[in-house]
């Protein structure tokens with residue numbers, strides 16, 4: 001009898017996230033937390049999965065990553081990627097982290113990548129403007145000794161550019177992010193009783209392959225209170241934006257901007 005050798009090659013599928021700076025900053029946050037194999041991780045505001053997927057690789061087959069996300073579309077998309085890539089240790093649920101009902105002390109790590117906090121803390125005066133329900137919940141679900149990791153924005157050059165552009169056209173518009181800082185986060189963490197604070201800042205320059213892609217992403221933001229972008233931005237403004245943005249264009253027509261993030265890790269006593 002003649003035997004035949006059959007070899008199979010397992011294809012490793014890479015999940016599709018939002019890419020660019022999301023992945024870069026997501027990897028940094030997960031690396032800073034030094035998540036150990038077998039751990040149970042809560043990923044708040046999973047979005048496209050830029051922190052969920054690196055965390056799932058770190059915890060391995062004996063660990064688990066639970067994502068919670070407000071946006072139903074993101075939940076469906078990221079669970080779709082989890083299924084497509086055959087990832088068995090991660091799942092995302094349509095849950096608001098402020099009202100999550102996971103048991104007390106059920107996670108070894110909690111991650112919150114760029115989820116925003118402007119509804120309870122004012123970084124210009126360093127004071128609480130409402131009860132910080134979210135951090136209370138984070139502390140409640142963390143095990144004693146468990147670690148929390150957060151990322152947030154210091155600078156988003158492209159959003160700053162857009163705001164200046166609209167202001168030059170005599171239009172009031174949203175900032176679309178609130179620059180935060182270490183002092184404010186120290187106050188929030190101290191009030192919640194989290195310890196061993198550690199901060200890192202990281203800048204990243206990134207490139208949109210075409211001007212059209214950059215403009216499309218900028219119009220994903222709602223710039224005007226109570227009005228659609230299309231009600232305010234006319235064709236002559238589009239042409240002007242395209243003309244002015246040339247300063248950020250590379251020789252081959254890509255659009256380049258920078259973003260700067262701040263990372264924080266802390267520990268529950």
Ligand SMILES: C[S@@+](CC[C@H](N)C(=O)[O-])C[C@H]1O[C@@H](n2cnc3c(N)ncnc32)[C@H](O)[C@@H]1O
Nearest residue numbers: 022045046047050069070071096097113114115
């Ligand atoms: C800018 S995205 C960041 C996604 C991802 N964490 C990352 O670092 O790439 C923030 C996400 O947090 C979600 N989010 C904000 N507040 C939340 C809350 N209280 N509970 C669950 N998700 C929340 C938003 O719906 C949004 O998809």
